[in-house]
Amino acid sequence: MQLELRELYKNFGQHEVLKGISLCAQSGHAVGLLGRNGAGKTTTIRILMNVFPADRGDILLDGKPVDYRKTRIGYLPEERGLYPKKIILDQLVYFAELKGMRRTDAVTATSQWLERLGMSKFRNKRLDTLSKGNQQKIQLITAVVHDPDIIILDEPFSGLDPVNAELLKEVVREEIEKGKVVLFSSHQMNYIEEFCNEIAILNGGKIVLSGNLREIRRAHAGNALSVRSPMQEDICRYYGSRASRMADGTVQIALPDPQDCQKEMCLITGRWPVEEIRIFEPSLQDIFVQYTRDQV
Amino acid sequence: MNQFRTIFHFEIRNYFKNKLFVGTTIGIMIFLAIVMFFPRIKSSLNTTDNGKSAQTATDNGNEDRKTMLIASDDPSLARSAEAAFTQAFPDYQLQVTDKGENEIRRQIKDGTAEAGFLLHSDTDYTYFVKNISLYDSNTATADAVLRTIAQTNALTDSGLSPAQAGSIISVTVTHNVEKTGKDQTKNFFYTYIMIFALYMVILLYGQMVSTSVATEKSSRAMELLITSADPVSMMFGKVLAACLAGLIQLSCIFGTAFLLFQITRGDWEENTVMMSVFDMPLYLLLYMLLFFILGFLIYAFLYGAVGSTVSRLEDINTAIMPITFLFVIAFIVVVTAMSRGNVDTTPVIVCSFIPFTSPMAMFTRIAMSTVPIYQIMISVAILVVSVAGVGVLAARIYRVGVLLYGNAPKPREILRMIRKH
Numbered sequence: 001m002q003l004e005l006r007e008l009y010k011n012f013g014q015h016e017v018l019k020g021i022s023l024c025a026q027s028g029h030a031v032g033l034l035g036r037n038g039a040g041k042t043t044t045i046r047i048l049m050n051v052f053p054a055d056r057g058d059i060l061l062d063g064k065p066v067d068y069r070k071t072r073i074g075y076l077p078e079e080r081g082l083y084p085k086k087i088i089l090d091q092l093v094y095f096a097e098l099k100g101m102r103r104t105d106a107v108t109a110t111s112q113w114l115e116r117l118g119m120s121k122f123r124n125k126r127l128d129t130l131s132k133g134n135q136q137k138i139q140l141i142t143a144v145v146h147d148p149d150i151i152i153l154d155e156p157f158s159g160l161d162p163v164n165a166e167l168l169k170e171v172v173r174e175e176i177e178k179g180k181v182v183l184f185s186s187h188q189m190n191y192i193e194e195f196c197n198e199i200a201i202l203n204g205g206k207i208v209l210s211g212n213l214r215e216i217r218r219a220h221a222g223n224a225l226s227v228r229s230p231m232q233e234d235i236c237r238y239y240g241s242r243a244s245r246m247a248d249g250t251v252q253i254a255l256p257d258p259q260d261c262q263k264e265m266c267l268i269t270g271r272w273p274v275e276e277i278r279i280f281e282p283s284l285q286d287i288f289v290q291y292t293r294d295q296v
Numbered sequence: 297m298n299q300f301r302t303i304f305h306f307e308i309r310n311y312f313k314n315k316l317f318v319g320t321t322i323g324i325m326i327f328l329a330i331v332m333f334f335p336r337i338k339s340s341l342n343t344t345d346n347g348k349s350a351q352t353a354t355d356n357g358n359e360d361r362k363t364m365l366i367a368s369d370d371p372s373l374a375r376s377a378e379a380a381f382t383q384a385f386p387d388y389q390l391q392v393t394d395k396g397e398n399e400i401r402r403q404i405k406d407g408t409a410e411a412g413f414l415l416h417s418d419t420d421y422t423y424f425v426k427n428i429s430l431y432d433s434n435t436a437t438a439d440a441v442l443r444t445i446a447q448t449n450a451l452t453d454s455g456l457s458p459a460q461a462g463s464i465i466s467v468t469v470t471h472n473v474e475k476t477g478k479d480q481t482k483n484f485f486y487t488y489i490m491i492f493a494l495y496m497v498i499l500l501y502g503q504m505v506s507t508s509v510a511t512e513k514s515s516r517a518m519e520l521l522i523t524s525a526d527p528v529s530m531m532f533g534k535v536l537a538a539c540l541a542g543l544i545q546l547s548c549i550f551g552t553a554f555l556l557f558q559i560t561r562g563d564w565e566e567n568t569v570m571m572s573v574f575d576m577p578l579y580l581l582l583y584m585l586l587f588f589i590l591g592f593l594i595y596a597f598l599y600g601a602v603g604s605t606v607s608r609l610e611d612i613n614t615a616i617m618p619i620t621f622l623f624v625i626a627f628i629v630v631v632t633a634m635s636r637g638n639v640d641t642t643p644v645i646v647c648s649f650i651p652f653t654s655p656m657a658m659f660t661r662i663a664m665s666t667v668p669i670y671q672i673m674i675s676v677a678i679l680v681v682s683v684a685g686v687g688v689l690a691a692r693i694y695r696v697g698v699l700l701y702g703n704a705p706k707p708r709e710i711l712r713m714i715r716k717h
Contacts, residue, residue, distance in 0.1 A: 013712075046523070049523045051522050051523055051699070052699070075520065075523045075524075077516070077520060079516045079519050080516060081515045081516025081517045081518070081519055081520065082515070082520065083512075083515065083517050086310070090306075090309075094302065094306045095520060095524055097302040098299055098302055098303070098521075098524040098525045099524055100298070139520075142520055
């Protein structure tokens with residue numbers, strides 16, 4: 001299964017929110033949707049979920065426009081919220097029914113998920129009697145209980161303790177392995193790096209960078225060297241503004257031409273004692289900041 | 297359709313799981329039972345205590361009654377007035393005093409007497425009372441009594457015997473009433489009860505719809521709802537569930553009252569108000585059902601739409617105020633006309649064709665006056681078309697409103713967004 005968003009445009013009044021968003025997601029893979037606040041992520045997700053239509057552009061599933069009556073989509077919104085005063089089982093079954101499940105199937109599936117996440121004992125309790133982390137787990141069930149084809153997770157790990165985060169990671173991995181299309185939106189880059197093969201960075205309503213995460217990192221590597229040396233004062237003085245001290249105690253030296261990489265490494269190792277020298281490969285965080293620093 | 301059904305079932309289940317809703321309904325039913333059985337309970341208590349209390353009641357009878365003083369310079373007037381006043385004021389113990397105006401003033405001031413009459417002649421008197429109540433009709437009664445005395449005196453002075461004078465004054469007139477329309481003395485009470493029930497239920501449930509939508513927004517459950525269900529189904533499911541819950545609650549309350557009245561009918565034979573309330577004709581109940589459903593829907597749609605535009609529960613009261621105001625105006629127009637005894641006034645006739653006021657105004661006219669059938673049909677047709685129109689408009693506002701967070705948008709902004717969608 002392949003989900004494709006093609007040239008989506010959306011205006012709210014005079015405000016142009018999306019300016020031609022295109023991205024592609026394959027089943028069995030997770031795509032990271034990154035962007036600063038107001039970049040257009042939620043609008044893209046809402047158009048994808050048919051909350052409102054795009055002004056222009058297409059959403060295709062295996063090359064055909066998405067038929068929302070047949071395609072099941074699961075959504076974990078960033079703004080968490082269910083009915084705080086209502087019984088957990090009742091509201092989970094309600095949401096599953098709204099997603100097209102029959103009542104008996106919804107009760108069975110909900111019970112299985114409550115069991116899977118260790119929440120069975122709370123099934124007949126009111127939601128507001130649960131801790132924030134447990135409420136998050138209940139919310140996750142609404143996104144996956146109806147066995148969706150496409151799962152959209154918006155900041156799924158925010159507010160979870162490490163144990164619950166591990167549990168959620170397991171669930172996400174299982175869903176990816178089951179062949180679901182997973183769209184993953186988060187500001188916690190480590191999770192994106194852990195789950196997503198593909199990323200798309202939005203800035204000012206446009207995709208400013210997209211593609212395979214490994215290739216992107218490789219493409220952005222080579223224009224700097226990372227050096228650890230007892231003589232780093234001398235190295236910094238020598239390279240002047242091209243050198244910058246990093247928090248981990250290394251010195252990063254920018255290369256005007258990546259071709260000079262070998263030459264510079266020889267120069268440094270010949271002139272100063274060096275404990276470690278390698279081609280600098282930026283983290284996703286570095287790439288994200290580089291592409292979204294100047295938000296439109 | 298499936299989503300509508302799911303939402304409708306969820307909402308209606310919520311009403312019946314709501315302890316306050318169930319508790320209030322049962323509480324009102326119990327209260328009605330106590331009221332309906334009250335005469336029976338009272339009479340059974342009286343029977344038990346009869347032996348002991350009968351004598352005591354007789355003994356205390358005179359002491360319990362308030363004192364009324366009568367004074368006059370003319371002893372024969374004082375005598376004839378005492379006899380007539382004793383008959384005319386059975387709740388008072390009459391006392392004739394010859395100590396004059398100051399004694400009356402003193403006794404009323406210190407509370408020994410409740411009221412006093414200083415008779416200057418059979419056509420002129422002064423009434424003494426400490427605080428004059430809104431419902432004090434003593435002077436009117438005294439006027440009538442003294443008028444009779446004056447007339448009797450005049451007739452006897454002109455040569456007639458007191459018996460002849462008495463028969464002239466107390467001549468009785470018999471009459472028959474043939475009504476071709478409605479009898480307001482009978483239909484006033486049940487119309488009032490029905491109008492009040494209509495008012496309460498529409499306001500309460502309308503506000504419940506509004507609060508329910510705003511709660512979904514403020515708790516952010518709406519984020520999940522709008523991505524799971526069609527807003528039109530959400531809106532209609534919620535409104536129709538509230539309508540059914542309201543109908544069920546009304547049916548329980550009215551049903552209990554009717555059932556208990558059938559059981560205790562014999563105890564109420566002498567109570568004209570109760571008898572007239574429960575002699576409500578069936579066609580009027582059907583009209584009430586019709587106007588309740590249509591009136592409820594038009595207001596609940598508006599309340600739902602307005603609820604969707606606010607993000608915080610504390611903003612809801614300000615937002616729904618104009619709708620509540622509209623409904624209260626309709627109620628005041630109708631009740632004012634009812635209390636004047638004429639519901640065919642221009643404001644009520646106009647209101648009976650305006651969709652937001654017609655559920656109450658047309659129903660009142662049907663109940664208390666004779667309305668041509670074509671007028672009822674026009675009013676209902678306007679109302680039905682308006683309910684459909686307001687339903688469509690409300691669904692559009694809802695579709696846009698549920699996505700808006702922050703300050704409640706102005707009506708102009710909402711209209712602009714609706715056009716865009």
